[in-house]
Amino acid sequence: MPARFVNLDRQTPMFLPCDLRDWLPAGHVVHFILEAVEQIPTAHFHVNHHGTGSEQYPPTMMLAVAVKNMMSALGPRPITALRSILMVSRTSEAGSK
Numbered sequence: 527m528p529a530r531f532v533n534l535d536r537q538t539p540m541f542l543p544c545d546l547r548d549w550l551p552a553g554h555v556v557h558f559i560l561e562a563v564e565q566i567p568t569a570h571f572h573v574n575h576h577g578t579g580s581e582q583y584p585p586t587m588m589l590a591v592a593v594k595n596m597m598s599a600l601g602p603r604p605i606t607a608l609r610s611i612l613m614v615s616r617t618s619e620a621g622s623k
Contacts, residue, residue: 529573530581536560556594563590 536547550556568585 529575531584532581534584534587555597559590559593559597563593 547557563586566586566589568589571585571589573585574582
């Protein structure tokens with residue numbers, strides 16, 4: 527029996543509010559976290575395949591929430607340092623293409 531997940535579609539526009547992503551500025555760390563987590567292979571994560579209980583949240587969503595919470599607990603300085611390192615790596619990757 528396939529695993530049941532709560533439907534999570536960030537591409538579908540919402541009615542109220544219009545779109546939660548519009549509430550955040552373009553360079554916000556949440557955009558980066560969502561983009562990074564989508565690239566992580568999650569097939570090996572433990573999933574309840576028995577179909578018992580409520581629908582599960584997708585592993586990518588739970589991982590994104592966990593990463594954001596850990597980054598918030600560290601405070602703004604590690605987040606700022608991480609973002610500047612990642613922006614440099616992105617810029618160098620873009621230049622090499």
